[in-house]
Amino acid sequence: MATMQSTRPARRAMPPRRLPLWQRMWRRRWVRGALAACAVVLVWLTWSVGSYLTAPGGDSVAARLAEWARDHGFAPVVVTLEKWQYDLHPPKVGGAPPPISAPSVAQSVAPSTSQQQAQKASAQALTIAMRPPMTTPVQPALPHEGQWTTLVQVKGQPAVQAAYVRPDASHTSYLTGVVWLSHKLLKFNLHPGFSQPGGTWTVPDWIPPSQRRGLVATWNGAFKLADAHGGFYLDGKTAGTLTSGAASEVFYKDGSMTIGSWNKEVHMASNVVGVRQNLTLLIDNGKIAPNIDSDPQINWGLTLGGRYYIFRSGVGITAQGDLVYASGDALSAGTLADILKRAGAVRAMELDINPAWVSFMSYQAGNNPNNPTPQLLLHDYQRPADRYYTTTSRDFVSVYAR
Secondary structure, three states: OOOOOOOOOOOOOOOOOOOOHHHHHHOOHHHHHHHHHHHHHHHHHHHHHHHHHOOOOOOOHHHHHHHHHHHOOOHHHHHHHHHHHHHHOOOOOOOOOOOOOOOOOEEOOOOOHHHHHHHHHHHHHOOOOOOOOOOOOOOOOOOOOOOOEEEEEEOOEEEEEEEEEOOOOOOOOOOEEEEEEOOOOEEEEEEOEOOEEOOOOOOOOOOOHHHOOOEEEEEEOOOOHHHHOOOEEEOOEEEOOOOOOOEEEEEEOOOOEEEEEEOOOEOOOOOEEEEEEOOOOOEEOOEEOOOOOOOHHHHOOOOHHHOOOEEEEEEEEEOOOOEEEEEEEEEOHHHHHHHHHHOOEEEEEEEEEOOOOOOEEEEEOOOOOOOOEEEEOOOOOOOOOOHHHOOOOEOEEEEEEO
């Protein structure tokens, strides 16, 4: 009997199933290695950037990201972005500033009753006059421009006085704030920042509640030490290198302070408790530096793409030993020096630049002398008035009544 053969076609062998692209790529050793390396970089980047974003202090997110980038080799990128921002929003030319009005007057309180009693007789004999009006960079002067008013009184005397001037004949819608501080009635202290200069110090990186009585003023520090071409000295130790010829704020045991070129007008001595250096002097022997307008990005700070007219600050000393401070927007190194000289400085130095870092505050004792209320010298500072009532990333100066 014949066997019936099936008419069903023979089953074909199915081709192997094609794996998705990601599975095929994953089977390659070099791909797995590259992805593992990317994961490590991502974890490090998250940790590194996160440490800047979550660090204590009131620095803005933009300022923290810029600091991270500069500290990790991306400074050219930051400068390019700053240049674009500056080109899109350059300082305004022409126009008028807001009305110049006298700030309210604060009555400071001496640190202790015993010191008040011990100094009562000498304080009664001490008379501090109001400063004569500044000659203004722009003529004719506006109402109240260049005229001094009292920011803080100490023992009934105008120990801290302020004036406002326009920086130059082009940027007439801006005001530069100028402050005069009496060396006879005040004492000055240098503070570290937790990241600049960093490290461990006995002096706090803020003004704690226990140290606010008698506080009359604070102002910003200078460049990061990597850019300052100088060092920072406090607590008997040095961060960076104290450099001959560097412009220096120098602080002494008796609370006095001066400005000078290191190892020229000022030197290390047993009574020196603090030194903050930054670049070279803007003014020396009453004369503005001859290179004030040459290579500004090299000599006076690489900022906003090396642009001239930005937020700047500086401090100087008069022939009588009093301190003068100035800050504002749309300033070049030359116009800053010019204003400090008009305020009476015979030696002066640049401090920090860029709007994220510059500020000057005076303090109102009011009804609570143990916690005076801070007031901004200029309303266009980016930082709040209580900036130094919390931990700060950069060094600064505090000023107290004697």
